[in-house]
Amino acid sequence: MANNMSPEEYKELGRRYYKLKQYEKAAETFTNGIEACPTASLYDHRAATYDKLENLNAAVKDGREMIRLDKKDVKGYLRTASVLEKMEKPETALGIYKYGMKNVPVGDKNFKLLQKLHDKLTRKLSPATAIDPFTVLPVELAEMILEYLPFRHMVNCMRVSRGWRDYLSKLPQLWMDLDLSGARKPVPRAFVNTAFKRSQYRMTRVTVHRFEHIQVISNLAKAAKALAELQIISLPHMMSASLIDIATNVVCLTKLVIHPKVTLDSVVQILRVAPVLKHVTFHTIRSQNSTVQWTRSLDQLESLDMFFVDKTPANILSLRALFLQTRSLQCLTLSNLNFSPIAMIWPGTVSELPPLTNLVLKSTSFKHSIQFPVFPPTLQRLVLDPDGPTDMPRNDSDWLQSALPELTHLSLSNSEWTAQRLGVLLDLYWDDDGNTQKLRDAKPLQHLSVRGIIPAPQGTCFFKGPASVFSYSPRFLTKALESLDLATLAVDDDEVEHLLTNELGLRSIDLSWTNITGASIKMLADQLPMLKSIKADHCVRINGRDAIHYAQRKGIHVSYQMGELKGGRKIRYG
Known part of the structure; x- marks a missing residue:
């Protein structure tokens, strides 16, 4: 049974x-x-x-x-x-x-x-x-922590033990971003090949530094079908043809950053063969004598940064033609260009410009310019950094060509600025009939930097009195202003006291290389409840650390460094 x-x-x-x-x-x-x-x-x-x-x-x-x-x-x-x-x-x-x-x-x-x-x-x-x-740690948490480690630190983890090496080498998600920027010695070819295999040929970002084998990068670009971002920091013996070949073979490349020297002609060819590029930066461009021909539509391009080695005539860029081919361009940075005469280079009307939100003109020259550039009304951030204080156009009517209601970030340097000129830039514009109009519902500034500017006429104050530089426009000193950079200006305690008569929402302020004393530090700490950071480097009139400690006790970070002449001792007070 x-x-x-x-x-x-x-x-x-x-x-x-x-x-x-x-x-x-x-x-x-x-x-x-x-x-x-x-x-x-x-x-x-x-x-x-x-x-x-x-x-x-x-x-x-x-x-x-x-x-x-x-x-x-x-x-x-x-x-x-x-x-x-x-x-x-x-x-x-x-x-x-x-x-x-x-x-x-x-x-x-x-x-x-x-x-x-x-x-x-x-x-x-x-x-x-x-x-x-x-x-x-739980496996999920350990892997999450590893994904936050910089690539160089993750590689160091593989040297801890054989178990760590075996474990890390079997996690493809850790090898999607090949970042050689932290390399201190030449990187072997075998390491790059092995890393590529560990990613299961699915790398999405590659940063090249101290790696001599351009052909390996070219082969990787062909095999990595999902490669979207490529940055080349250094590449010995790099040939422009190789760079163009890489850009041609990467079908999904949307971001490209090149640090080594390239010719302007190579720049044009790279943009021509990689039509899906959205973000492009060339840090070292050698100019040429002939004018660039922009013949292919670059409608996908959203940001373009171009830094020239030497002062370069802006007309060789054919900016008008470039703007017509980049109708989606939002961010543009141009450095070391000579805009003279600008009327022949820059679009004369807003309709010819792409919808830029971010425009940076660094180390630029406007000497003998017929007029100042026209800016699109979509602009949210504007940085003007000309070569010297005599380069800006003196005719205030030139500023009436642009209406900037969306502008919230403004950075000005190395120029003479009258209160009227600033007011015209921010508040006035010409309408279609050529009449002067005042902007309505314009946004107040959130970030303002005014380094190295000289008030015109000489002796004009920045904050004191109705004719001061920043009293002309109601968009300057408001509750919306979060950061203010006044470094290198002739600002003293009286100017700071007048600044604080406005109701501000400042979180950070930079007063480095100014004439303030510790009294300004205390006033700022007492009257700005939202303030988190003060920079007061090289302010020689600050004696002792009492004011700095006073601000720090209120939860404000104070940077105060004093550097003596070359070879002298650097003293850090806060």
Whole structure:
């Protein structure tokens, strides 16, 4: 009759004996069931019974038999390791846990329990100074932390141990961004090839530095179908043809940053062969004598930064033609250009301009310009950094060509600015009939930088009096103003006191190289409740650190450095 019972019936009968604490009869029943039809469940229940009978060797045997029957079932590993720990064999139990983590699917609902018991036993066996964080932290959290590490630090982690190296090399998401910017020595060809394989050929960003093998980069560009960002910081013996070839082969490239020298002709060709580019920066461009021909539409281009090596005539860029080909261009940076005469270079009407939101003109020259550039009404950030104080047009009517209602970030330097000229730039414009109009609903400035400017006429104040430089436009000193940079200006305590008569929302202010004393630091700390940062570097009239400590006690970070002449000692007060 017993032989006719099913495994489930044996298990149910044995469990009844087990609940009645008749462990001998329970073990006999489970044994009969195993002889009739061995299952992992019957071995599991018999092992639990042997555990109660303190026959631990027999319980371990049944646990191992469970593992043999089904390596993917977590119960065998949990049962065996648990009994081994009772037998005071923790190293053997740890081996069982490790074996289980290799065979049990990660998606199993009890996998995390297996991992938790493994990590707990590992911590117990390891000395306090030798705990492996990968055994303490959950796998998901460990991988999340690793993804935040800079690439160079992640590579250093691979040198910790063989286990770390094997673990990190099997996580493709850590190799999607090949960043060689932190390389201190020439990077071997084999490292780049290995990193590419570890990413499973799915790299999305590559930064090249101290790597001499241009052909490897070219091959990588062809194979990495998802490569979207490429930055070349240094590349010995780089040929323009190789760079053009790379740009041609990367089908998904949307961002390109080139630091080594390239010719302007190469710039044009790169933009021509990579039509999906959205963000492009060339840090070192060599100019040429002939005018650039922009013949291909660059409608995808959203930002373009071009830095020339030497002062270059702006007419060779054919900016009017470029703007007609870049109807989606939002951010433009031009450096070291000579805009003379600008009427022949820059579009004369707003309709010819793309919808720029960010315009930076650095180290530019406007000498002998017929007029000043027309700016689009979409502009939100404007940086004007001409070569010297005599380069800006003196005719205030030139500023009436642009209406800038969206402008919130303004940076001016190295120029003579009258209060009227600033007011015209921000508040007035010509309408279609040539009449002067005042902007309505214009946004107040949030960030203002006015380094190195000279008030015109000489002796005009910045904040004192109705004729001061920043009193002409209501967009300057408002609650919306968050940061103010007045470094290098002839600002003293009186100017700061008049500045604070306005209701401001300043969070940071830069007064480096000005004539303020500690009294200004205290006034700013007392009257600006939102202030978080003050820069007062090289302010020679600040004596001692009392005012700095006073501001710091109010939770304001104060930077105050005094540097003596070359070879002298630098003193840091705050």
